[in-house]
Amino acid sequence: MTDSNDAEVQNALDPNPEHLDENDPNVARDPVCGMLVDKRTAQNTMSAPVNDKGVGTLYFCSPDCKALFEANPAQYGYPSL
Ligand SMILES: [Zn+2]
Numbered sequence: 001m002t003d004s005n006d007a008e009v010q011n012a013l014d015p016n017p018e019h020l021d022e023n024d025p026n027v028a029r030d031p032v033c034g035m036l037v038d039k040r041t042a043q044n045t046m047s048a049p050v051n052d053k054g055v056g057t058l059y060f061c062s063p064d065c066k067a068l069f070e071a072n073p074a075q076y077g078y079p080s081l
Pocket residue numbers: 030032033034035060061062065
């Protein structure tokens with residue numbers, strides 16, 4: 001048997017249609033749950049000090065994660081906001 005399944009593989013449903021890649025500069029990681037977030041469509045963001053590098057933007061997957069972060073930033077590695 002030498003059948004090739006390449007065509008079928010390409011037509012398979014993609015379980016992750018957004019193709020988020022954490023090495024993509026447009027992708028950030030939610031500090032609360034660890035989900036990858038597309039910066040271009042993120043609706044839950046906030047400014048926060050990023051170590052000694054000044055202020056950066058944090059991206060959250062949902063209002064719930066943002067609220068959790070704001071309630072206790074130290075738990076996620078940001079001792080002060
Ligand atoms: Zn999240």
